[in-house]
Amino acid sequence: MNHWDTLIRLTPTLFVPQMPNKGAFPDGAFLTWDDVHVWDSSGMLIASYASPFTLQFKRQYHKLVRGAIPLNIEAQRWINPIEHGDRIGWFKGKVVLLHFWATWSPESVEQLAHYDELYKKHKDQGLVVIAIHSAEEADDVDTFIAEHGYTLPIAVDEGASAQRYGIWNFPQSVLLDRDGRIAWLSQEGEAPSPAQLEYLLNDAFPTH
Template sequence: MRVIRLLAILLLLAGCGEEGGKAPHVGDAPPPFKLTAMDGAAVDYPAQLSGKVVVLRFWATWCPFCKDEMKMIQAVWSQSRDKGFEVLAINAGQDKGDIDAFIAKLGVTYPVLLDPGSKVTRQYGVTGLPMTLFVGRDGRIKGRILGETDEATFRRKLEELL
């Protein structure tokens, strides 16, 4: 069953068509989106986070690298959010029910966004998980990590922007 879910999500991510996009590059302004957070709040990016350093994090519960990184990001976010830093953890197309227990077990309190049908994930050209974008206060992408990262690298990229 887990393999079938993985294949279904990979097919969604690989989907070509009008909604598919190319991954934004360093220096680009990331595409805007409106998604719903796990707590039901509407998130309008970038309008609601203008002037903040934002980490856009694409992930899924089945991703073997996402679990530890999400815990690490929680620690960094807890220490740095009062400096004008926000994390938006965009789940790649899974159901809310599949995400709830995962998030609760990890103790994640930063915004986790639902991306039904992986529309935003495809718009951002995500080809593998996790994918992390660092967006500066000017609204431009300053860094991108595809795959797993360690805490030192994550902190260094963040500190450069704060």
């Protein structure tokens, strides 16, 4: 909601979580925030807010719809590089899975292992998986990948690719069909189902 008219609670405990925001104030506070949600949780009234910066990312992500042409990646460097990896349009004729992740996100790390196995299993069928570590604090990515022995292509930058796609949290995934268009986008960080991937590899994508 954009403003509060009245907020009443019999147990007046209000907790406003702090959110990191480098370059703003030492305590991480925002000068303004455009979206606030309030709910009860275990006897505590919790307010969750989003900065204008976060909302800008969300609006950009919501512009990506099924059938749209995807944006190119702005990688600073690659691990397990793939030819023409920055140019998504180059992979037309293949099924492409873009996985936005970060080493500090347990869910995205778990998905990374899953996607690495998918890549090994289906790359001969035309599946290309590109894991995009588009987050700050990327110094440990090389060590992490080497320790786990992942073989899928990994693009590394400090946020440019995530910003282009409007990714504001991790993990998020985007699936492209053989025509080079967006076929599916994750909504809550989920991975595409095996049925969706199988149908797409066989040129027939289900709506559910």
